[in-house]
Amino acid sequence: MADMSIRQATELLREAGIPVTLQRVEIARSMLSAPVHLSADQVFSRVRESVPATSRATVYNTLKLFREKNLVRELIVDPERVVYDSNTAPHYHLYDAASGRLVDVSADELKVVGMPALPPGMELEEVDVIIRVRSRA
Missing domain, CATH: 1.10.10.10 (Winged helix-like DNA-binding domain superfamily/Winged helix DNA-binding domain)
Known part of the structure; x- marks a missing residue:
């Protein structure tokens, strides 16, 4: 296995x-x-x-x-699909909505600039970015 x-x-x-x-x-x-x-x-x-x-x-x-x-x-x-990712290093995801395929995107390939002010007493846990794509056809 x-x-x-x-x-x-x-x-x-x-x-x-x-x-x-x-x-x-x-x-x-x-x-x-x-x-x-x-x-x-x-x-x-x-x-x-x-x-x-x-x-x-x-x-x-x-x-x-x-x-x-x-x-x-x-x-x-x-809302109907939860997956578990074995890669816990900082990275993002590319999601093909038609096939359901999810691919890692290196943190170097996408820059997230700035963070919003967090409410008092809150700390950032993580940022998830999922780029959703679909075929043009």
Whole structure:
């Protein structure tokens, strides 16, 4: 299923302070072996190939935990599509609305100039930029 070894995934989870379970290891292998943009259902399908007893709730809860530990980013591509991005370095996204394909755009390729004044007591968590495109035809 994934290029990341079980040992590597286990070590990564331990370093992040995440208790290790077989399901979490397989979710980590699915998400963190290479840069990917996967929905929770796609992760669920991948993990079920090697650990059939994995529940959908386990996948959703683990992805939430991975997000809290900054192992993945949650991207709300549109109101009906949420994907998890294994690339947590600063970058943006190009989204093909027709195909649903999401591609990373290097932070060097797009400049966001300035930030709005934040309300009192608030701090910036992150900036998500999704450039939506579609074929001219």
